Amino acid sequence: MTSAAQSAARANPILRLGKSVQGALFRYAGLRGYILFSPTLLVLVGAMCIPVGMLVIYSFWTQKYIEIDTTLTLANYLQIFNKTSYMLLIGKSILISTAVTTATVVLAYPIAYFIAFRVHQHKIVWLILITVPFWTSYLLRVFSWKVILGYNGVINSALKWLGIVDQPLAFLLHNPTAVIITLAHAWAPIAILPIFVSLEKIDRSLLEAATDLGDGPVARFLRVTLPLSIPGVVAASMLVFIPTVGDYITPQLVGGPDGLMVGNLMHAMFFKANNWPLGSALAILSAAAITVTSLAIWFLTKHARERAK
Amino acid sequence: MSNKPDFVSIGDVSKHFGSVRAVDGVSLDIAQGEFFALLGPSGCGKTTLLRILGGFEAPNSGNVHIDGADMTLQPPNRRPVNMVFQNYAIFPHLNVRENIGYGLRKEGLSKQQIAERVDEALATVKLEGLGGRGATEVSGGQRQRVALARALVKHPKVLLLDEPLSALDKNLREQMRVELRALQQQVGITFIFVTHDQEEALSMADRIAVMFDGKVRQVDTPEHLYETPRSKDVAAFIGSMNFIDATVEGADGDALIVDAGPVGRIRAGLPADGAPAAGTTVIVGIRPEKLILADSPPGEGANSIRARLTAASYLGERSHYFLQVDGLAEPLSIARQNTQAQLLHEADAGSELWLTWSPASGIVLPAAG
Ligand SMILES: Nc1ncnc2c1ncn2[C@@H]1O[C@H](COP(=O)(O)OP(=O)(O)O)[C@@H](O)[C@H]1O
Ligand SMILES: [Mg+2]
Numbered sequence: 124m125t126s127a128a129q130s131a132a133r134a135n136p137i138l139r140l141g142k143s144v145q146g147a148l149f150r151y152a153g154l155r156g157y158i159l160f161s162p163t164l165l166v167l168v169g170a171m172c173i174p175v176g177m178l179v180i181y182s183f184w185t186q187k188y189i190e191i192d193t194t195l196t197l198a199n200y201l202q203i204f205n206k207t208s209y210m211l212l213i214g215k216s217i218l219i220s221t222a223v224t225t226a227t228v229v230l231a232y233p234i235a236y237f238i239a240f241r242v243h244q245h246k247i248v249w250l251i252l253i254t255v256p257f258w259t260s261y262l263l264r265v266f267s268w269k270v271i272l273g274y275n276g277v278i279n280s281a282l283k284w285l286g287i288v289d290q291p292l293a294f295l296l297h298n299p300t301a302v303i304i305t306l307a308h309a310w311a312p313i314a315i316l317p318i319f320v321s322l323e324k325i326d327r328s329l330l331e332a333a334t335d336l337g338d339g340p341v342a343r344f345l346r347v348t349l350p351l352s353i354p355g356v357v358a359a360s361m362l363v364f365i366p367t368v369g370d371y372i373t374p375q376l377v378g379g380p381d382g383l384m385v386g387n388l389m390h391a392m393f394f395k396a397n398n399w400p401l402g403s404a405l406a407i408l409s410a411a412a413i414t415v416t417s418l419a420i421w422f423l424t425k426h427a428r429e430r431a432k
Numbered sequence: 433m434s435n436k437p438d439f440v441s442i443g444d445v446s447k448h449f450g451s452v453r454a455v456d457g458v459s460l461d462i463a464q465g466e467f468f469a470l471l472g473p474s475g476c477g478k479t480t481l482l483r484i485l486g487g488f489e490a491p492n493s494g495n496v497h498i499d500g501a502d503m504t505l506q507p508p509n510r511r512p513v514n515m516v517f518q519n520y521a522i523f524p525h526l527n528v529r530e531n532i533g534y535g536l537r538k539e540g541l542s543k544q545q546i547a548e549r550v551d552e553a554l555a556t557v558k559l560e561g562l563g564g565r566g567a568t569e570v571s572g573g574q575r576q577r578v579a580l581a582r583a584l585v586k587h588p589k590v591l592l593l594d595e596p597l598s599a600l601d602k603n604l605r606e607q608m609r610v611e612l613r614a615l616q617q618q619v620g621i622t623f624i625f626v627t628h629d630q631e632e633a634l635s636m637a638d639r640i641a642v643m644f645d646g647k648v649r650q651v652d653t654p655e656h657l658y659e660t661p662r663s664k665d666v667a668a669f670i671g672s673m674n675f676i677d678a679t680v681e682g683a684d685g686d687a688l689i690v691d692a693g694p695v696g697r698i699r700a701g702l703p704a705d706g707a708p709a710a711g712t713t714v715i716v717g718i719r720p721e722k723l724i725l726a727d728s729p730p731g732e733g734a735n736s737i738r739a740r741l742t743a744a745s746y747l748g749e750r751s752h753y754f755l756q757v758d759g760l761a762e763p764l765s766i767a768r769q770n771t772q773a774q775l776l777h778e779a780d781a782g783s784e785l786w787l788t789w790s791p792a793s794g795i796v797l798p799a800a801g
Contacts, residue, residue: 326519328519329521329523329524331488331508331515331517332517332523332582333534334488334507334509335486335509335513335535335583336509336534336535336583336586337509337535337537337538337586338538339509342538347523350525351525
C-alpha cells in the first residue's frame with residue numbers, strides 16, 4: 124500500500140472500522156465461528172425451534188368446536204393417557220419402527236460391507252447406484268410394493284402360476300409385515316451410507332493385526348470390524364427409526380387396519396377431526412417415546428460393545 | 433544363537449503387482465535367534481517381502497519355510513509369526529491390556545493365565561501400570577511398546593517389524609534402538625525388521641540384507657557391509673563414499689595397483705575374491721573419514737594427492753570438507769572428527785592441502801553397478 128492510500132485509509136472512518144472488524148475476526152477464532160455458524164443457526168431456529176415451540180403450546184390448549192381455548196391445561200395429555208387405544212397405537216408404532224430399523228440395518232450392513240471391503244475402484248458409482256430407488260417418488264415405491272404383495276399382485280400371480288397355491292394369499296398385504304417390508308426397502312439406502320462411512324474409516328492394518336494375532340475371518344469381524352462400525356450402525360438406526368415412527372403414507376397404503384400407526388392418528392387429528400391441540404399432544408408424546416427408545420438403543424449398543432471386548 | 437542357520441528360509445520368492453516387480457527372486461536364510469534387517473531405499477520391496485513372511489501377501493513364485501515347515505500358502509493366523517505394524521495398528525476400541533491379550537483368546541488359556549501372560553508382557557516392554565489406559569490415551573512410544581508386547585505375548589518363532597522406529601522422534605528413536613536390541617537378546621526370538629535407515633540397521637542388526645528394486649544385493653554383518661561393500665550401489669547407500677574410476681595394473685602383495693587417472697597411480701585393497709585382471713576398469717571407493725588431511729606429503733606406502741579446499745561445513749563433533757583434485761569431475765568429501773584444535777573454515781577455501789589414505793581404505797568395486 125502506498126503512503127497516500129494509507130493516509131486515505133486513516134482518514135476514512137468506514138475503512139478504519141472495516142480494518143478493525145477484520146482485525147477482530149483475525150484475532151478471535153470464536154467470533155469467526157459464530158459468524159460462519161449463523162446461517163445454520165437461523166435455519167435451525169426458523170425451521171425447527173419455532174414449529175416445535177408452536178406444537179408444544181398447541182398441546183396445552185384445547186379445541187372447543189371450531190374455536191381454540193387458549194387456557195393452558197393438561198387435558199389433551201390426560202385424554203391420551205386415559206385412552207388405551209391411543210397409547211397402544213404409540214406403542215405399536217414404536218414396535219413396528221424398531222422392526223423396520225432392525226430389518227433395514229440387517230439389510231444395509233452387508234451391502235455397506237461389500238462396498239467398503241470388496242469394491243476397490245469406483246466406490247462412488249456403487250453408492251450412487253444404491254440411491255437410484257430414491258430417484259423415484261416415495262409414493263411410487265410404496266405403490267410398487269402394493270403391486271408386489273397385493274391380492275392379484277406379482278407374488279400371488281407367480282405362486283398361482285407355479286401351482287403352489289389355488290387361491291391368492293391374502294395375508295401378504297394389509298398388515299404390519301407389509302408395512303415393515305415396505306419401509307425397510309424404502310430406508311435401506313439411507314442406512315447404507317453411515318454404515319459404509321464407519322466401515323470405510325477402519326484402518327485396514329487393524330484387520331491384518333487381528334488376523335496376525337490368530338483370528339479367522341469370523342472372529343475378526345466380531346472382535347474388530349463390528350465393534351468399530353457400531354457408530355455407523357447407531358447413526359443408521361437413528362436415521363431410520365426416528366422418521367419411520369411418524370410415517371403415515373406407508374401404513375395407509377399397505378398396512379390395512381392392523382398396520383395403522385400413530386402418524387395416521389395424528390394426520391386424522393390435524394385434518395379430519397380438525398383438533399390441532401390433541402394432534403399436537405400426540406406428536407409431543409410420540410416424540411418423547413422416540414427419544415426414550417433412541418436413548419435405549421444407544422445405551423444397549425454401548426453396553427453390548429463393552430461386553431464384546 | 434544360531435542353532436538353525438535356515439530357521440527362516442526364503443527360496444527364490446517373487447511378487448509382482450501388475451508390472452511392478454516388488455520382490456524379484458529373493459533367496460535368504462535367516463538363523464534362529466538372529467536380529468536380521470531388511471535395508472533399502474523406499475519402494476525397494478522390503479515391506480512386501482516382510483508381508484510375504486507374515487502371510488499377508490502370497491508370492492507369485494518361490495516358497496517360504498519357517499522352522500522347517502512350508503508356510504508359503506498358510507494364512508497369517510496359521511503362522512508361528514507375529515508382526516509389529518508400521519503404524520502399530522493398536523485396536524482403538526480396546527485398552528492396553530485388552531490389546532496385549534488380544535491374541536491369547538484362542539490359545540485355550542484360563543483368564544488367570546492370560547492375565548499373567550499379559551502382566552509379563554507389560555513388564556517386558558516396561559509398561560507396568562499402564563494396562564488400564566485406553567489405546568488412544570498413550571503416547572507414540574508407548575503405542576510402539578503395546579504393539580511389541582501384543583506380538584511377543586504370543587511367543588512367536590519369528591517377530592516381524594516394519595519400520596518399527598520411524599514414527600518416533602529422533603531422541604526416542606535412538607534410545608529405542610538400544611532397548612529393542614536388548615529386548616531381542618532377552619527374549620531370544622528371531623527378529624526380522626525392515627528399515628530404510630542405514631544407521632538403524634547397522635546399530636541393531638546381526639546381519640543386514642540390502643535390497644534394491646526388489647532384489648537382495650548383499651547380505652552381511654554391519655561391519656562387513658560397511659567395510660567391504662561388494663557394489664557401488666551398496667557402498668553409496670551404506671554411509672557415504674568417494675568414487676574414483678580406475679584401471680587395474682596389477683597386484684603387489686596385499687595391495688592392488690590401479691591407475692586412477694587424475695589421482696595418479698594408487699594402491700587399493702585386494703578384493704576378497706582375488707585381483708581382477710590387468711586392464712579391467714574398476715571403481716575405487718574411499719570413505720570420507722578414511723581420507724586424512726595433511727600439510728606435507730606422507731611417507732612411503734600411503735596414497736596421497738594434492739587437492740584444493742572448496743567447501744567446509746562444521747557439524748559440531750565433526751566437520752565435512754570438500755577438496756577438488758584437478759581433473760576429477762566431483763570434489764572428494766572428507767569427514768574429520770573435531771578433536772584437533774585447528775579447524776578449516778569457508779574462508780580457507782582455495783588453500784592447497786595434501787590428502788592421504790592407506791591402501792586398505794581403497795575398496796575396489798566392479799565398474800558396473
Ligand atoms: N498392494 C500393492 N499394489 C500395487 N503395488 C504395490 C503394492 N504394495 C507395494 N506395491 C509396490 O511395490 C513396490 C515395493 O513396495 P514396498 O514393499 O512397500 O517397498 P518398501 O517397503 O521397500 O518401501 C513399490 O513400487 C510399491 O509401489
Ligand atoms: Mg515399507
